[in-house]
Amino acid sequence: MAQRKQIRWHIAVFLAPAVLVYTAIMIVPLFGTLNLSLFNLDQGNRVFVGLRNFATLFGDPRWSDAFWNALGNNAWFFVIHMLVQNPIGVLLAALLSSPRLRGAAFYRTAIFIPTILSFVIVGFVWKLILSPIWGIAPGMLDAVGLKALFAPWLGKEEYALTTLALVSVWQFVGIPMMLIYAALLSIPDEVIEAAEMDGVTGWAQFWKIKLPLILPSIGIISVLTFVGNFNAFDLIYVTQGALAGPNFATDILGTFLYRTFFGFQLQIGDPHMGATIATAMFGIILLGVCFYLFAIQTRLRRYQF
Amino acid sequence: MMSTARHSPLRSLAAHGILLGYTLIALFPVFVIVVNSFKNRRAIFADPLALPSAETFDLVGYKTVLAQGDFLQYFLNSMTVTVASLFFVLLFGAMAAFALSEYRFRGNLLMGLYLALGIMIPIRLGTVAILQLMVASGLVNTLTALILVYTAQGLPLAVFILSEFMRGVSADLKDAGRIDGLSEYRIFFRLVLPLVRPAMATVAVFTMIPIWNDLWFPLILAPSEATKTITLGSQVFIGQFVTNWNAVLAALGLAIVPVLVLYLIFSRQLIRGITAGAVK
Amino acid sequence: MGALTLTQVTKSFGRTDVIKGVDLHVDDGEFCVFVGPSGCGKSTLLRMIAGLEDVTSGDVAVDGTRINDLAPAKREIAMVFQSYALYPHLTVRDNMGLALKQAGVPKPQIAQATDRAGAMLALDALMERRPAELSGGQRQRVAIGRAIVRTPKLFLFDEPLSNLDAALRVQTRIEIAKLHRDLGATMIYVTHDQVEAMTLADKIVVLRAGRVEQVGRPMDLYNDPDNTFVAGFIGSPQMNFLKSGKLGLSSETLGIRPEHLSLDHGASMEPGRIPGRVSHVEKLGGETLVYVHTEDHGLLTVRLFGEQDYAVDEAVGMRLDPTRVFHFDAEGKRLR
Numbered sequence: 049m050a051q052r053k054q055i056r057w058h059i060a061v062f063l064a065p066a067v068l069v070y071t072a073i074m075i076v077p078l079f080g081t082l083n084l085s086l087f088n089l090d091q092g093n094r095v096f097v098g099l100r101n102f103a104t105l106f107g108d109p110r111w112s113d114a115f116w117n118a119l120g121n122n123a124w125f126f127v128i129h130m131l132v133q134n135p136i137g138v139l140l141a142a143l144l145s146s147p148r149l150r151g152a153a154f155y156r157t158a159i160f161i162p163t164i165l166s167f168v169i170v171g172f173v174w175k176l177i178l179s180p181i182w183g184i185a186p187g188m189l190d191a192v193g194l195k196a197l198f199a200p201w202l203g204k205e206e207y208a209l210t211t212l213a214l215v216s217v218w219q220f221v222g223i224p225m226m227l228i229y230a231a232l233l234s235i236p237d238e239v240i241e242a243a244e245m246d247g248v249t250g251w252a253q254f255w256k257i258k259l260p261l262i263l264p265s266i267g268i269i270s271v272l273t274f275v276g277n278f279n280a281f282d283l284i285y286v287t288q289g290a291l292a293g294p295n296f297a298t299d300i301l302g303t304f305l306y307r308t309f310f311g312f313q314l315q316i317g318d319p320h321m322g323a324t325i326a327t328a329m330f331g332i333i334l335l336g337v338c339f340y341l342f343a344i345q346t347r348l349r350r351y352q353f
Numbered sequence: 354m355m356s357t358a359r360h361s362p363l364r365s366l367a368a369h370g371i372l373l374g375y376t377l378i379a380l381f382p383v384f385v386i387v388v389n390s391f392k393n394r395r396a397i398f399a400d401p402l403a404l405p406s407a408e409t410f411d412l413v414g415y416k417t418v419l420a421q422g423d424f425l426q427y428f429l430n431s432m433t434v435t436v437a438s439l440f441f442v443l444l445f446g447a448m449a450a451f452a453l454s455e456y457r458f459r460g461n462l463l464m465g466l467y468l469a470l471g472i473m474i475p476i477r478l479g480t481v482a483i484l485q486l487m488v489a490s491g492l493v494n495t496l497t498a499l500i501l502v503y504t505a506q507g508l509p510l511a512v513f514i515l516s517e518f519m520r521g522v523s524a525d526l527k528d529a530g531r532i533d534g535l536s537e538y539r540i541f542f543r544l545v546l547p548l549v550r551p552a553m554a555t556v557a558v559f560t561m562i563p564i565w566n567d568l569w570f571p572l573i574l575a576p577s578e579a580t581k582t583i584t585l586g587s588q589v590f591i592g593q594f595v596t597n598w599n600a601v602l603a604a605l606g607l608a609i610v611p612v613l614v615l616y617l618i619f620s621r622q623l624i625r626g627i628t629a630g631a632v633k
Numbered sequence: 634m635g636a637l638t639l640t641q642v643t644k645s646f647g648r649t650d651v652i653k654g655v656d657l658h659v660d661d662g663e664f665c666v667f668v669g670p671s672g673c674g675k676s677t678l679l680r681m682i683a684g685l686e687d688v689t690s691g692d693v694a695v696d697g698t699r700i701n702d703l704a705p706a707k708r709e710i711a712m713v714f715q716s717y718a719l720y721p722h723l724t725v726r727d728n729m730g731l732a733l734k735q736a737g738v739p740k741p742q743i744a745q746a747t748d749r750a751g752a753m754l755a756l757d758a759l760m761e762r763r764p765a766e767l768s769g770g771q772r773q774r775v776a777i778g779r780a781i782v783r784t785p786k787l788f789l790f791d792e793p794l795s796n797l798d799a800a801l802r803v804q805t806r807i808e809i810a811k812l813h814r815d816l817g818a819t820m821i822y823v824t825h826d827q828v829e830a831m832t833l834a835d836k837i838v839v840l841r842a843g844r845v846e847q848v849g850r851p852m853d854l855y856n857d858p859d860n861t862f863v864a865g866f867i868g869s870p871q872m873n874f875l876k877s878g879k880l881g882l883s884s885e886t887l888g889i890r891p892e893h894l895s896l897d898h899g900a901s902m903e904p905g906r907i908p909g910r911v912s913h914v915e916k917l918g919g920e921t922l923v924y925v926h927t928e929d930h931g932l933l934t935v936r937l938f939g940e941q942d943y944a945v946d947e948a949v950g951m952r953l954d955p956t957r958v959f960h961f962d963a964e965g966k967r968l969r
Contacts, residue, residue: 056456056458058536058537058538059452059456059458061448061538062448062449062451062452062541063448063449063452063453063464065441065444065445065448065449066445066446066448066449066468066508066512067449067464067468069441069445069501069504069505069508070468070471070505070508070509072505073476073483073486073501073502073504073505074471074476074479074505074506074508075470075471076482076486077479077480077481077482077483077485077486078474078476078478078479078482079482080479080481080482080485080486081478081479081480081481081482084481084482136375139371140371140372140375143368143371143372144372146364146365146368149365149368149369150369151369151372153621154376155372155373155375155376157617157620158376158379158380159372159375159376159379160620161379161380161383161613161616162379162382162383163562164562164566164612164613164616165383165566165609165612166565166566166568166584166587166608166612167566167568167584168566168568168584168587168588168591168608169386169587169605169608169609170382172591172601172605173382173383173385173386173605174382176385176386176601176602177382177385182397182398182401182598183398183401184385184401184402187401187402218378218379250364271473275473275475279475279477279478281477281568281569282566282567282568282569285568286568286588302477309480309481310573319481322481323481323482326477326478326479326480326481327478329478330474330478333473333474333475333478334473334474337473337474523716523718525714525715525716525717525718525791526714526716526718526719526720528680528683528685528705528712528714528718529712529714529718529719529720529779530720531684531685531704531705531706532683532684532685532705532706532710532711532712532732533706533731533732533735534704534705534706534707534732534735534736535706535731535735544720547721547722548721
């Protein structure tokens with residue numbers, strides 16, 4: 049750089065706005081929340097209680113039942129995304145990237161539409177479609193002779209969570225599709241042509257050449273899905289309300305946090321336990337991200353083209 | 354012949370079949386809502402999949418919605434919040450990304466990691482303290498509160514993506530600018546920013562969608578009538594009119610159509626932005 | 634005016650020393666080429682002269698004035714980059730005129746200067762195009778034009794031909810040489826290609842690992858190298874190095890260029906004749922390169938004029954031209 053000897057004020061000027069806003073609005077409150085989880089009210093006074101809030105959250109049945117229920121539901125929510133969303137995303141991207149496919153732009157545009165819709169729209173649209181009163185879903189099943197399979201899925205404890213997870217998959221499948229599509233396009237034509245010359249074509253070409261090259265993208269998508277899922281709230285809140293019914297069958301950490309912190313109906317809001325839940329979520333997400341960074345990413349090879 | 358060697362018509366047909374099938378799944382719910390929002394109550398239930406005809410066409414739902422909620426206000430609120438946040442995210446994010454990618458200075462790597470932390474840790478976990486902060490500074494129920502939060506929320510990803518792209522900008526080009534007498538600020542605004550426009554589009558998409566669609570922070574930080582965003586406004590409205598199907602469908606239709614129109618106008622840029630990293 | 638003087642110039646990145654004390658003087662109007670293998674520090678040295686890298690210690694001076702702490706734009710230099718570094722959003726004319734505009738030169742003067750440079754480089758018809766609409770050779774000429782327009786004291790070239798194809802490279806090389814004659818300006822040119830160095834330079838600076846190995850006119854370096862590195866680097870194909878001991882000589886290494894070896898057929902063992910077997914033959918039409926494997930010295934290259942008939946595996950013998958041999962000591966230094 050030009051004037052190393054002088055203080056390079058321009059670096060500070062370039063960095064300052066981002067660092068200030070980010071620190072003040074994101075980092076400080078995050079640590080404020082972590083800190084708040086170490087306190088509780090004792091006869092109206094805030095007192096330091098150490099890790100006792102966490103003991104309550106994990107051990108006291110009044111709290112722990114709800115917490116473990118939400119955590120388990122959240123894990124299932126994530127599993128469905130990994131098993132359904134990402135494979136569909138990869139499949140669609142692979143089809144879209146096949147050379148000389150006509151109308152690829154149309155498919156891309158159309159399949160991405162659900163992703164731009166808000167949770168409010170998505171939640172209510174599916175609530176209406178799946179509603180037994182309106183009868184679109186039973187009507188369509190009837191048309192293919194499967195009416196017996198219909199159930200009010202969102203109202204049944206055993207189906208509600210899976211149904212919502214699939215709705216969420218429907219909404220977000222565009223993101224893995226696009227990222228994988230971009231990764232597939234970045235594979236140089238020469239590599240693909242070399243594979244053609246070597247007789248590696250069709251599905252074999254996908255499995256043996258393309259998939260290994262897009263694994264890093266799939267890894268990133270997985271960790272983004274993880275963070276997004278363990279931070280989800282909106283879809284459940286919109287369709288099932290803060291009580292995440294039926295009978296908490298769709299309660300995940302986000303709705304649990306909301307209910308605890310702000311209170312709902314008869315329950316009174318509790319900022320300290322809310323902060324404790326947020327801290328627990330922070331820990332879970334951090335664990336997941338670290339697992340990805342140290343156990344998975346170090347084993348994924350990135351290739352330079 | 355090349356085409357027969359590499360492309361069998363059967364496989365291409367199967368590809369179209371699958372893609373078309375999924376496209377139907379993706380569009381069907383949108384289709385159902387928009388179509389039924391223009392029908393009268395009886396027709397909605399009688400044949401949900403039929404297009405509105407002369408006798409079933411009815412705008413009663415839209416009339417109810419427009420008479421009830423202040424949707425124009427909500428829409429303007431959403432626009433203000435999204436555009437302002439986007440502006441700050443892109444400007445501040447690009448500036449920080451330039452500093453991190455262009456200059457060697459002590460703490461560079463650490464600063465990069467610090468800013469990247471926010472990609473993995475969702476800002477929502479700090480909600481408790483953010484609310485206290487906004488209460489303390491008197492910003493509750495202002496759009497400023499939302500803009501601040503969304504700016505902070507969008508910055509980490511913006512810095513990350515933009516600094517990757519800025520590393521790709523020819524070092525020779527920046528040096529040529531220095532030799533031609535451009536200041537560091539002009540190098541950034543005149544040479545680097547125009548070159549990373551595709552990356553800016555990518556960041557804009559990834560920043561804009563969650564801001565426009567967010568329910569959490571409007572619900573907590575700015576739930577007042579004057580500051581409601583369209584997302585929160587339609588959520589509240591639908592909650593109140595849950596049995597008035599015409600009104601619910603019309604509200605959904607109203608919420609879908611603007612986004613859909615915007616998306617269709619910008620979709621080419623949006624998709625080019627997302628795939629920009631690949632299609633150089 | 635543009636004499637450049639470097640005095641004990643060094644450069645370190647953290648603990649790594651990239652330039653380890655360089656002294657050099659380039660006269661006004663001289664064409665000086667920095668040459669060396671990749672990683673030798675030649676580009677870093679050029680960027681330090683340009684002001685794009687700061688100088689860790691030592692002085693850089695132009696016409697006797699120290700310019701160490703001057704911003705690049707204030708040094709009255711112009712630089713042509715390997716990747717051309719044209720501003721993609723500006724037309725050819727604006728690319729060439731930006732520096733003048735930045736310096737506050739009035740518009741008519743800028744137009745005059747860009748027109749003159751455009752005419753000089755046969756870019757007249759392309760002045761309103763953008764870089765994306767130009768071919769590689771045209772972009773290269775715009776980059777050179779951008780330098781000319783500034784009428785700098787020093788022209789700096791950073792491997793400007795390495796992105797061009799072979800035919801264009803030769804053509805542009807000739808254009809740059811012509812430009813130097815026409816402008817009479819001081820030029821510093823960095824390359825790893827010794828052919829470019831030999832054909833363009835008034836003065837060649839051979840660099841290795843951050844040190845100057847030798848400075849001199851092209852033919853001086855060719856005919857009178859100071860050490861095995863310079864001897865091996867200048868001249869193509871490379872000089873042959875033989876073990877002096879095996880020839881009954883007192884030095885450590887004996888160097889002889891491929892064109893100064895003579896070759897004949899047969900396996901006879903005469904004094905002064907080095908026997909070997911042909912391992913490969915390259916026929917280039919105008920000349921023939923014969924690679925001979927020897928017991929004592931490994932693979933030696935012989936360069937013969939015209940088309941010659943030698944077959945692979947044939948037994949041959951070589952003779953040295955005794956007036957053309959160089960002797961080196963164990964450290965590779967020339968023994969004179």
